[in-house]
Amino acid sequence: MTSWFPLWLSLRVSAMATIFASVAGIAVAYVLAKGRFRFRSLIEAVVTLPIVLPPTVLGYYLLTLLGVNSPIGKSWERIFGAPLVFTQTAAVIAASISALPYVVRTARAAIESVDARLEAAARIAGLSEWQVARVVTFPVAARGIGAGVALGFARALGDFGATVMVAGNIPNRTQTLPIAVYDAVQSGDLDAARVGSFVLGAIAVIVLLIVTQISGRKL
Amino acid sequence: MTLKIAAKISSGLFVVDVHYEARPGITALFGPSGSGKSVSLAAVAGLLRPQSGTISFNEQQFANAEKSLHVRTQDRKIGMVSQNAALLSHLSPLENVAIALLNSHDRAQRQERASHWLGRVQAEHLAKLPTASLSGGEQQRVALARALAGAPQLLLLDEPFSALDQTSRIAVRSLIIELVAELKLTAIIVTHDLIDVAALANQLVLFEPGRTVASHELIRGQTAELARLVGLTI
Known part of the structure; x- marks a missing residue:
């Protein structure tokens, strides 16, 4: 890790992923909490999958779904003129799904x-x-929802497996901080690994403090 | 403006067979715990669907199980005060009242009308206080203001005094008598307290576990007659 780019990229990717995961996640959470319909359990299982799947397996499925030979990947390339995978957008998608x-x-x-x-x-x-949702449900549940958003941000920031599979490890392009730490260890640059790990650890502790604070509990 | 209910309603734990009419004034539902009084009120409010039978108010059918008719709670134009005032602690008392005006008034009118209703329940001084800091009696006044602000013709009161001390109880009781008469409302109150029935009601519906058993006209304040009707010796 020779620059602050991985940290900056990680923060940017995590922030965007948190926005996407929050908008989709809060809507899905509301539907699952209030709705009574067929396939509710199936939706719940699919949404929970990223927690139980090994990150690399999740990354593999995302690569299959978004790769240059997939319908989504082909459509993306046709519209934007470049592949979706191995880009910062792919990193945001991977982090969003993980969060x-x-x-x-x-x-x-x-x-x-x-x-x-x-x-x-x-x-x-x-x-x-x-x-009712706007005036009662969401304001009353705001602390818990805020805790979920903070946890989502922490998960997005720390994502390694899925991100490296779909966004790759391209320095100054798609190399996020967790990947940069791995890269530093592999290349024997332990000082850089130490700094990167400390920064990620510090952010994780801060997020956990925020979560416990807004959840009304003490550590 | 008469409420008519002839329905079987399931609370999830038991089924209650309810038959009564409530005319303008205050009708008390009286009977032992678990006899289905609150369940019948929940069905009138649209929070429970009858298994069979009908509920109608002022010629409008609220529910008809045979025709699968169920008017949404929001569309029944009722007011309700429960044992738990169910106020939102993230809103001020004024804002709690104003939510009943959300669909009928602009922001400035909402504030003005909410203030008016807080004044009517002698709670204007509470308007900006933190809702969580209000006493039980104050919360019930705010809940009553919210229930009336939406201009209902039917007012449901589910044990509204049970969390109140004697002084608050007497004060809120007087308010209800005054406002129901002035606004010409049909009000139904669930209570376990015969003094509430004697003080408030001009009609009494008696419940036994799982069913209604009788309905009587009352003259407010005639406690001896009331005691005879519910089988007490005083």
Whole structure:
């Protein structure tokens, strides 16, 4: 690791991935918490997969899904004139997928824990389902949802396996900090590995402190 | 403006067979715990669907199980105060009242109308206080203001006094009598307290576990007659 580029890229990729994972994750969490429909368990299982799959396996599936020979990869290349894989966009997608289950599971638990009597009172007061969600459910669940978003950010920042499979390890282009730490160790640059590990560790501790703070618990 | 209910309703734990009419004024639902009083109120509010039968108010059908008709809670235009005031602690008391006006008034009008209703329940001074800091009696006043702000014709009161001390209880009871009469509402109250029934109700519906057994007209304050109806010796 010879520059701050990996840290800057990691922060940028994680921030974008957190936005995507949060928007999709909170919506999915709401549907799973409130909806009663067929295939709910299937959706839940698919969303949870990135937690239980080995990161490299997740990366492999993403590579298969987004690669130059896949329908998505071909469409992307036709529209943008360049392949999707081995780009920063691919890194954002990998980090988003890795972060998604953390957002969904934490946000869903928070939404399910909202007192049903508060939501019923709002319906009786004439609020539509969307208004109940906006005025009651999301504000009351905000701390739990915030904790999920913070965990998602930490997961996106630390992603290695899926990112290296779909975005590669191209210095100054797609090399995020976790990959740079691995690269530094492989090349014997232990000082760089130490600095990178310390920075990632410090960010992880800060995020955990934020999560415990907004969840109302102490470590 | 009469509520008519003739339905079998499942609470998930037991089924209650409910038959009664509630005319303008205050109807008390009285009976032992678990007899289905609150379940019937939840069905009137649209929070539970009847297994069979119908619920209608003022010629509008709220529910008809045979026709799979179920009017959404939001569209029933009712007000409700429960044992738990169910106020939102992230909103001020004023904003809690204002949510009942969300679909009918602009922001400035909402504030003004919410203030008006807080004034009507003698809680105007609470408008900007943190909601979580209010006493039980104050919370019930705010909940009553929210219930009335939406201009309902039907007011449901599910044990609204059970968390209140004696002083608050008497004050909120008087408020309800005054407002129901003034606004010409049909109100239904679930209570375990005969004093509430004697003080408030002009109609009594008696429940036994799982069913309604009788309905009586009452003259407010006639406790001896009331005691006879519910089988007490005083």
